[in-house]
Amino acid sequence: MFRIDLSESDIAEAGVLVAALAERYRTVEDPAFVREATIIAHELPRALRAGLLEFRLTEPHPLCVIGGYPIDDDRIGLTPGHWKDCGGEGRPTLAEDLFFYLCASLLGDPIAWSTQQDGRLLHDVFPIKEHQFEQLGSGSEELLTWHIEDAFHPMRTDYVGLMCLRNPDGVNTTYGSLEGIDLPADVVEVLRQERFPIRPDRSHLAANRQNDGDEQLRRLRDRSYEWISGLDANPEPIAVLFGPQENPYLRLDPYFMEVPASDPEAAAALDTIVKAIDANIAGYALKPGEVLFLDNYRGTHGREPFTARFDGTDRWLTRLNVARDLRKSRAHRRSADDRTIY
Ligand SMILES: NC(=[NH2+])NCCC[C@H](N)C(=O)O
Ligand SMILES: O=C(O)CCC(=O)C(=O)O
Ligand SMILES: [Fe+2]
Structure with a gap:
């Protein structure tokens, strides 16, 4: 993977910046912070900015890990039990949230899904008891x-x-x-065609809906949920590969894909790529303070199973979805600088 390890002075510099910001902003969801973040991010240590620029421009690897940011395990408190209880203001992780958001702002602009975690920009990923056996970030077993x-x-x-x-x-x-994998040309050709129906994963379904806020928001969300449940009932066929001929980009979530029996050629092609990726799956255990950016065009990711305790000591990650071009979703956002996709 591509690594950026912060030096002692980088860590000190980032610490001073984040401490000052924590006096000005109470949450990364604050629209004033969201607006300014791209400028403030240029006050991060130069080596970190240079590393993220290289990752963004040269696509050296699907993963980039930033190491060295210190976390005081006592100060961040217990791992919460549900994301609905811990978003917004008053998070003991404000400093970490700010640092993470600034790093993300060097790759692009974070967006929020209206259908995920109450439309927040920053998601929490920890085991939730009711999700233990689900295909969700909040699952575990x-x-x-x-x-x-x-x-x-x-x-x-x-x-x-x-x-x-x-x-x-x-x-x-x-x-x-697909690094180091040479798929047969005829398989690639099929995978580039829109022959692969895909359903929305369950994190976007109304079953996981919580608070709506005001009436306008509720109506907009209703529309998003309608669109998603429509897709769930009637999955859209997509292309699995796109972009460059040599190193194509990926778009797949095999768990939620099923090729109709009427298209055995597409089914075989999907099976081939899934097996090829499966054969080269690697694992990395993130350490406290590490930030991982996954190139969501180049690499797939998941998580190994584990047994959660649900006593405040479980694994706890935060998550940001970062777009390089906000305009791609402009038709689905309320204004040019609104970050929520409906
Ligand atoms: N193959 C899968 N399990 N896909 C769904 C991934 C989990 C989803 N992104 C979530 O936020 O929970
Ligand atoms: O928990 C992890 O390491 C990955 C979680 C994930 O893939 C997700 O939340 O979508
Ligand atoms: Fe994921």
Whole structure:
């Protein structure tokens, strides 16, 4: 993977910046912070900015890990039990959230899904008891099968960021890609065609809906949920590969894909790529303070199963979805600078 390790002076510099910001902003969801973040991010240490620029421009690897940011395990408090209880103001992780958001702002602009975690920009990823056996980031006992994040969605983002707040059991995030894999040309050709129906993953379904806020928001969300449940009933066929001829980009979440029996050629092609990626899956256990950016065009990711305790000591990550071009989703956002995709 591509690594950026912060030096002692980088860590000190970032610490001073984040401490000052924590006096000005109470949450990364604050629209004033969201607006300014891109400028403020240029006050991060130069080596960090240079590293993220290289990752963004040269696509050296599907994963970029930033190491060295210190976390005081006592100060961040217990791992919450549900994301509905811990978003917005008053998070003990404000400093970590700010640092993470600034790093993300060097790759692009974070967006929020109206249908995920109450439309927040910053998601929490920790085990939730009721989700223990689900194919959700908040599951635990089941292997979270590898996927391109939000693969079903035409406005899925270029990057997924994960910041590790704690990972006491060393649970692996898994990752895979087409690096070093030579798929037969006829398979590639089929995979480039829109022959692969995909359903929305369950994190976007109304079953996981919580608070709506005001009436206008509720109506907009109703529309998003209608669109998603329509897709669930009637999955849209997508192309699995796109972009460059040599190193094509990926779009798949096999758990939620089923090729109709009427198209055995497409079914065989999907099977071939899934097996090829499966054969080269690797794992990485994030350490507290590490930030991982996944290139969501180049690499798939998932998570190994683990047994959660639900006593405040479980693994806890935060997540950001980062778009390189906000305009791609402009028709689905209320204003040019609004970040929520409806
Ligand atoms: N193959 C899968 N399990 N896909 C769904 C991934 C989990 C989803 N992104 C979530 O936020 O929970
Ligand atoms: O927990 C992890 O390491 C990955 C989680 C994930 O893939 C997700 O939340 O979509
Ligand atoms: Fe994911």
